[in-house]
Amino acid sequence: MAELAKRWDIAPPSLLGPLGLSAETLAPPDARLPIVDFVRLVERARELTREQALGFYLGVEMRASAHGYVGLAAMTASTLGEALDLAQRFAVTRTDALSLHMERSTGEAALVVEEHADFGDARDVVLFALLYGIWQIGNALTGKKLEGSADFQMPEPAYFARFAHLAPAVRFNQPSNRLRFDDRLLSLPLLMADPVAKRMAREQCERLLEELASSEDMAVRTKKLISRSDGGVRSLEEVARMMHMSTRTLKRRLAEAGASFSALRDEEQQEAAMRLLERDDLPIERIAEQLGYSDVANFTRAFRRWTAQTPAAYRKSKVSG
Incomplete structure (x- = not known):
């Protein structure tokens, strides 16, 4: 983004400085930028470039x-x-x-x-x-x-x-x-195909993946993937595929971390249900379907277990509030 802004004669210090950032701190390959800071960066870049x-x-x-x-x-x-x-x-x-x-x-x-x-x-x-x-x-x-x-x-x-x-x-x-x-x-073949370079790069990627797995709680990683961007939730098979492991391995790794997939999915379903019910444009039948329930009755029983309310009652309390 800093390099791009130069097209509009915006120097990196002008873009990054007011955000508490610098090209030097972002240069290392392992540097990471929190999402909130990235959003602020985009907003400032748009303001300065008017693009x-x-x-x-x-x-x-x-x-x-x-x-x-x-x-x-x-x-x-x-x-x-x-x-x-x-x-x-x-x-x-x-x-x-x-x-x-x-x-x-x-x-x-x-x-x-x-x-x-x-x-x-x-x-x-x-x-x-x-x-x-x-x-x-x-x-x-x-x-x-x-x-x-x-x-x-x-x-x-x-x-x-x-x-x-x-x-x-x-x-x-x-x-x-x-x-x-x-x-x-x-x-299609790639122009720069190189088996030796690929093997070396892949080995580095595997090491980075192992470091990530050891530094981040398995339950946290799994819970992030359970939630879909449309508000629904994923199955054990879907999450295991996205994490490039078998369902058996995922369940074992979660057990070692003191967690279970069913409990994490149940927790995410509850949170997702409450978020979706706060919108008044989604029928309850559609919400039940997105969350993986076969019918509204099963969804209602689960929601009562979580909140001691029906989905309709919870929505009414939020919308009227």
């Missing part, structure tokens, strides 16, 4: 090498599919605010981006930079202009029309954030 569409500019500038060992592993992979597998496996070493996973159906593949943090007014910048950036990286690594489309959960920003010609086919207000493309593209 709302910073996410597109960041996407254009994105290079695989900017993502450290994860980017190096992806760059030196044999095929596009292998590069995406490495990216989704090790993305957590870069941030826990977002995660990636692949979905495949007949003839189509999709790289799905899950949000695990509230980016506030910076959400469009994050999603455009990431999805458009990944598309740009794919073009660079294969030496081809890849065809496909992009879906976003967010509404269409007012500025998007200025950049629509630069992006793949785009749809807004969709169920998930994803890049969709012909699954035959996964077998």
